[in-house]
Amino acid sequence: MDDFIVFEGTLRELCEKVDRGELIPKLQASHAPPCKFWTAYAVINGIKHCVPLIHGPTGCTYSVSRYYKMYACNYKGCPFEPTSCTALNETAIVFGGESVLYEAVKEAHEKFNPDLIVIMSCCCSGIIGDDVEMIAKRVEREIKTNVLAIRSEGFGGDFRSGHEDAFRAIVSLMEPQKPKKNTINIVGARVGPTNTEWPQEIDELKKIVKALGIKINAIIAGGCTVSEIQKAPSAELNVSWCYDWGQKIGVLMEEQFGVPFSKTGLPYGHLATRDWILSIATPMNLEEKALTLIEEEERKIREDIKRTKNALEGTPVLIEIAEYPGPMRALALARMAKELGAEPVIINLHPYTVKERRPALDLLLQQGENPKVILTRGLFDIGTFESSKKTEKEIEYIADQYKNGLFFANPLRFPSLPVVNLGTFVSGPHFGYRGIKNIAYAVERALKYKNQKRSRLFKEVLYG
Amino acid sequence: MGSTKRMKSACIDPYVRCSFYGAAQTAFGFEDVCVIAHSPQGCKLSADVAFRWQQADYTVTKSLCSKLCEDEIVHGGEDTLRRTILDAQSYKKSIVFVISACGPEIIGDNIQSVAEEMEEITGFQIVPISAPGFLGSQYKGVDIALEVLIERFSAEKEKEENTVCIVAPHASGNPTWPGDLNWITQVLSALDVDVKAVLTYHSSLKDLENMSACETCLVLSHDAGLKAARLLSNAGSELLCSSTPLPVGIENTRKFLEQLGRRFDAEKKGEEIIEKGEKQVIQNLRRRRLEIEFFNKVSTAVVADCTIGIPLLRFLTEDLEMIPEAVLLRSPDSEGLAEQEIQKLQIYPEFECEIEVYQVKQCLKQTNPTCVIGSNIETHLAQELGIPFSFEVIAPVTEYRMTDRQYFGYRGMLNLIEIIQNQWQNRWKSKQKRYQSKW
Numbered sequence: 001m002d003d004f005i006v007f008e009g010t011l012r013e014l015c016e017k018v019d020r021g022e023l024i025p026k027l028q029a030s031h032a033p034p035c036k037f038w039t040a041y042a043v044i045n046g047i048k049h050c051v052p053l054i055h056g057p058t059g060c061t062y063s064v065s066r067y068y069k070m071y072a073c074n075y076k077g078c079p080f081e082p083t084s085c086t087a088l089n090e091t092a093i094v095f096g097g098e099s100v101l102y103e104a105v106k107e108a109h110e111k112f113n114p115d116l117i118v119i120m121s122c123c124c125s126g127i128i129g130d131d132v133e134m135i136a137k138r139v140e141r142e143i144k145t146n147v148l149a150i151r152s153e154g155f156g157g158d159f160r161s162g163h164e165d166a167f168r169a170i171v172s173l174m175e176p177q178k179p180k181k182n183t184i185n186i187v188g189a190r191v192g193p194t195n196t197e198w199p200q201e202i203d204e205l206k207k208i209v210k211a212l213g214i215k216i217n218a219i220i221a222g223g224c225t226v227s228e229i230q231k232a233p234s235a236e237l238n239v240s241w242c243y244d245w246g247q248k249i250g251v252l253m254e255e256q257f258g259v260p261f262s263k264t265g266l267p268y269g270h271l272a273t274r275d276w277i278l279s280i281a282t283p284m285n286l287e288e289k290a291l292t293l294i295e296e297e298e299r300k301i302r303e304d305i306k307r308t309k310n311a312l313e314g315t316p317v318l319i320e321i322a323e324y325p326g327p328m329r330a331l332a333l334a335r336m337a338k339e340l341g342a343e344p345v346i347i348n349l350h351p352y353t354v355k356e357r358r359p360a361l362d363l364l365l366q367q368g369e370n371p372k373v374i375l376t377r378g379l380f381d382i383g384t385f386e387s388s389k390k391t392e393k394e395i396e397y398i399a400d401q402y403k404n405g406l407f408f409a410n411p412l413r414f415p416s417l418p419v420v421n422l423g424t425f426v427s428g429p430h431f432g433y434r435g436i437k438n439i440a441y442a443v444e445r446a447l448k449y450k451n452q453k454r455s456r457l458f459k460e461v462l463y464g
Numbered sequence: 465m466g467s468t469k470r471m472k473s474a475c476i477d478p479y480v481r482c483s484f485y486g487a488a489q490t491a492f493g494f495e496d497v498c499v500i501a502h503s504p505q506g507c508k509l510s511a512d513v514a515f516r517w518q519q520a521d522y523t524v525t526k527s528l529c530s531k532l533c534e535d536e537i538v539h540g541g542e543d544t545l546r547r548t549i550l551d552a553q554s555y556k557k558s559i560v561f562v563i564s565a566c567g568p569e570i571i572g573d574n575i576q577s578v579a580e581e582m583e584e585i586t587g588f589q590i591v592p593i594s595a596p597g598f599l600g601s602q603y604k605g606v607d608i609a610l611e612v613l614i615e616r617f618s619a620e621k622e623k624e625e626n627t628v629c630i631v632a633p634h635a636s637g638n639p640t641w642p643g644d645l646n647w648i649t650q651v652l653s654a655l656d657v658d659v660k661a662v663l664t665y666h667s668s669l670k671d672l673e674n675m676s677a678c679e680t681c682l683v684l685s686h687d688a689g690l691k692a693a694r695l696l697s698n699a700g701s702e703l704l705c706s707s708t709p710l711p712v713g714i715e716n717t718r719k720f721l722e723q724l725g726r727r728f729d730a731e732k733k734g735e736e737i738i739e740k741g742e743k744q745v746i747q748n749l750r751r752r753r754l755e756i757e758f759f760n761k762v763s764t765a766v767v768a769d770c771t772i773g774i775p776l777l778r779f780l781t782e783d784l785e786m787i788p789e790a791v792l793l794r795s796p797d798s799e800g801l802a803e804q805e806i807q808k809l810q811i812y813p814e815f816e817c818e819i820e821v822y823q824v825k826q827c828l829k830q831t832n833p834t835c836v837i838g839s840n841i842e843t844h845l846a847q848e849l850g851i852p853f854s855f856e857v858i859a860p861v862t863e864y865r866m867t868d869r870q871y872f873g874y875r876g877m878l879n880l881i882e883i884i885q886n887q888w889q890n891r892w893k894s895k896q897k898r899y900q901s902k903w
Contacts, residue, residue, distance in 0.1 A: 053475060086475065093598050127570045127571065382528065
């Protein structure tokens, strides 16, 4: 078994190894597919009536528009708003594209009547050195509409830097405000409107916040307006459903406007949900109300908690990160599983992730989370298919060592353990109290049908 | 014919991807190869879309990316490319394509020399294709890649009688375009013509070896491929049906088949296919009910690529009695053919080529058609503008399609009518119950 295990230990030990440079993979760039340009666009796409103006050729523009904008139109009820570009050609590459960009911003303003124009550089304009910030400032004065510039050339950073630079640009729109009692911002949305994998996640959080009598000024940048962004510093508190993504805006706003940022993990399970609620209510002096709400809500799901606890107590729970749930959700699931008496083991938390999400991992470690982690060789293979195929074999082998365990992830793996499918539409949201019910249902189904033979068809499609 | 021709915009919301994507589409049309995107990693996502467009199988066809970062942009990315090519060795493929994107082309990476050098080390063929996105649209990329292939692999060969090389079947707006290629292949086979090479779809080295032996070549696109076909034609292949709309609708299909029949001395067989096909369409529509009232004199906007959009005009006008009042085409390559069709059909639409989204929205607002035949993009525009119907025929579409649906030929007509009729019906379906049942 051991020949394909690259690492086996605790989260803390993994972090230490990564710090010592022992596990840094010889990866060219990040293991995650998008470049900085894609992720910066993803964030900007969450602002209503904003025109992203890409200073580059049509390919980058069409790709992000198709992927994020059309998805938001088709599945998230957003109107079709433009994503435009300067369609840089060879001439502009040779002679510079600043004059084209200047004209394009003015034209975008006339055509689309936007509240905000965000100039985004891509590889071409980045390499030829077009000064996008200067153009943004110059045109902004002329057209009297907000114009931002983000240096988002794809070679300039990994996916995370695109998100963060876009968050920083958003904060630059904010202005000092008179504080407004009982108001919060939810920050860190990064994939457009209704901002997590399931729109229901944010609905669940909104429901909880509303029950506390708190108003949400904006979800930034998950379908917010420019005016809401500008007024964001009036909020009493910034919160996020995930410290990892919320921290950039949270910390910047704390520094620049003195708005405190509540640090929490993802609200998976009743105890994390309780923490999440109290992390908002306590600084807002709503603790009493919050405790009543928690008691009321927990009463409603007592049976679900009991059922899940019965199923998980003393059981090894393998949580693979790859396709779903992703690193932060996996860690939140591990916490939930541990609280319910299970023994969580996280499989394939990528060292690159450890590096880039270090502040969030440190927070978890401080909070006492330190699950077991296993890394396998397949994680480091080149080629998506090859890596996945190798990992599948490794996971099958690992699963065989954890008899009576459960496999929390998605049904794209075929271990000998019951698979808790958290990827179906009906299993969302995972957050909050509805999440507890949904996860309980998924666990129950996994156990009820544990003897159901997995499909040879599925497996052959996936792994040949 | 009206035209709303405007000054070229400085700011456009494009309908087409870039040349890098078009080149990747062409390369992924080969099975059992590896395609390396010499680019930052975002471009690889675009290459992945090309991979799916060619319906490539990830267990067989491989893709890698050199994932260029700031270091490479400053110091050059050739070493990284060399390393990536060495990585590709593990796949044991006979051909590796290297397609370079904007970044490495601007900084001057010489992918040709790296390819030559690495070919000697690795022992597999490496085909470098310089296709930075700033050179133009995806159609330009298809042309660039096809030209590279023809220049590299064409050879002096004796032409074989009754053979054809099919060019650019993938440069089409039909979301499941292999259905069209399949129909053409069957028709040619029925005329005793051998499709000896396809550039590109599930192609192999054999196709590249065979292309020079083909007596004729047939471009299955009005958007790309003509330049490549002319290269083949310069080497002695006869270019077929070059000034005819592709076979969508009764009349276009008839003309197309007659031309093929004449060229290959198979007029009688051609006539038989036409007779049988037309009968099949008529009987099907008679038996399954054609909703004629849906179509007659309906004001229609066509927003499409040239490949499907141009031949669609005659089908809509002559066969379905619809009135195209706006014709908006994505590429400029077949403007002449489109104008010619519009004149012959004696229709007077607003007509634009090389369109972008804002322009389309303005034109739709101005013409206010009853329906739009286009893509998912126009569905949203139509919703916003209060245009009652939009039919998603051209990629991108939201409908999931597990099987290939041709638009060419006789079954193609039925497929198009089916899409239109279904979406027409869907518009009128009850969206909510007026009262609850008692049981």
